[in-house]
Amino acid sequence: MPTTTRNMATADSPASVEFITQMDSYIQSSEIFKKVLVEALNSALQETLTPLYAEIKSLKSEVSSLRSELSEVKAKANDNEQYSRRNNIRIFGLGEENNENCFDVVLRLCDELNLDVKRNELDRVHRVGRASNMTHSSSNPVHPRPMIIKLTGHQSKLKFMKAKKQLRRNVSIKEDLTRENYELLKYVKTNSLKDVAVYTIDGVIMARAPGHDKPCRIYKKEDLATFKLHKTTPAADD
16 A cells, blocks of 8 residues: 555654644643633632621521510510509409499409409409300300409409409409410410419419429420420420
8 A cells, every 4th residue: 555644644753742742731721721710710709609698697697686686575565565464353254144234243253252342443344255155044155254354453453363262163263464474374384294383473474393382483485494394395406
């Protein structure tokens, strides 16, 4: 076969060596270029993200601070509302009649309990909630609505609270709690250890363990576990 220029361009020929050298240089240059490009992109991305990370961190801190402030505001609002009810009581189970005089109903109860409560000690008295259906045999509702009494002074309230043990089985007297405190009271009663006495004093939920003279004040659900009065203490976070 005749020798041609093409056949002469073997792997050892100067042309081939130069081509391979150029390709190797190109590949190396490409790798360097890629590395430089990646580093430049990472640097630019970092410059963009760093202030964003700082801003996000600042916003998270601000949100956390606002949540804390909101919790404090809610707690103060609840305390103020409860304080406004300091002379209020609620009576459950008192028979209800059409066109009744609520003041007279309460004063009759006072007579039954031998309570020295005068008419002028009752500031406001009224039923709360929607009226239940009446029975067929009488004007008394099947489930009489609770009655709320606003007394003129704290001493008048104490007269009722001290007489609770003398009440008929179907009648009860309780403090007039805010919705938040009422829900907390229900939670404490449901989740406290057996034989823990749960009650309220001036709207504050109290829990006293057996054998302890001093009760614990419960201001939030977590307090029950803090005082080791929770029937099943919540597991600690991992």
